[in-house]
Amino acid sequence: xxxxxxxxxxxxxxxxxxxxxxxxxxxTFNTYSMIWVRQAPxxxxxxxxxxxxxxxxxxxxxxxxGRFTISRDNAGNSLYLQMTSLRVEDTAVYFCARHQTMxxxxxxxxxxxxVTVSS
Amino acid sequence: xxxxxQSPSFLSASVGDRVTITCxxxxxxxxxxxxxxxxxxxxxxxxxxxxxxLQSGVPSRFSGSGSGTEFTLTIASxxxxxxxxxxxxxxxxxxxxxxxxxxxxxK
Numbered sequence: 001x002x003x004x005x006x007x008x009x010x011x012x013x014x015x016x017x018x019x020x021x022x023x024x025x026x027x028t029f030n031t032y033s034m035i036w037v038r039q040a041p042x043x044x045x046x047x048x049x050x051x052x053x054x055x056x057x058x059x060x061x062x063x064x065x066g067r068f069t070i071s072r073d074n075a076g077n078s079l080y081l082q083m084t085s086l087r088v089e090d091t092a093v094y095f096c097a098r099h100q101t102m103x104x105x106x107x108x109x110x111x112x113x114x115v116t117v118s119s
Numbered sequence: 120x121x122x123x124x125q126s127p128s129f130l131s132a133s134v135g136d137r138v139t140i141t142c143x144x145x146x147x148x149x150x151x152x153x154x155x156x157x158x159x160x161x162x163x164x165x166x167x168x169x170x171x172x173l174q175s176g177v178p179s180r181f182s183g184s185g186s187g188t189e190f191t192l193t194i195a196s197x198x199x200x201x202x203x204x205x206x207x208x209x210x211x212x213x214x215x216x217x218x219x220x221x222x223x224x225x226k
Contacts, residue, residue, distance in 0.1 A: 105153035109162035
């Protein structure tokens with residue numbers, strides 16, 4: 001069974017940095033694109049980044065472009081999100097998910113990891 | 120960017136009711152639309168993809184329809200575990216975008 005487990009969340013000061021990890025198991029990681037989605041407290045879902053299976057195609061939402069960097073380690077079955085210049089409005093639960101075909105959407109998702117940006 | 124407008128934002132219903140949620144796209148996305156269910160404190164769960172294809176393991180009371188700019192998610196007979204928030208997601212172009220969500224509460 002495909003499974004994703006995020007880690008790395010916590011409390012960080014405004015302007016600080018944080019690195020999130022997503023460990024994949026139960027599927028051939030290097031054949032799937034991956035994404036990050038976040039959800040601010042009490043709010044809806046926001047897609048923030050995509051990385052292709054090989055890592056050579058990357059997209060970002062405008063809200064994080066230039067501050068966040070997505071990457072992957074196919075040998076280690078892991079996805080990462082390096083976050084810098086964090087703002088209070090980046091406070092959210094961050095989910096990683098497998099991006100299936102264009103028509104099939106994101107599935108499965110990890111359980112999420114909470115990042116709180118506060119002074 | 121493609122905007123997705125869900126309606127209603129909030130729905131009060133009873134067990135056994137038939138409910139329909141609408142998702143309208145700001146431009147033609149053919150059939151590149153998925154529906155998710157999210158219960159409190161949980162990750163989203165894929166229900167429907169390609170506008171009308173039921174994800175494996177999802178009960179048949181859930182169905183999706185539509186194409187182009189107008190889509191619907193229907194729950195034929197609400198069950199207690201269906202009281203949750205539902206989101207549509209467009210997969211036609213980047214940035215991927217979600218609808219604002221529809222919360223179904225118990226009447």
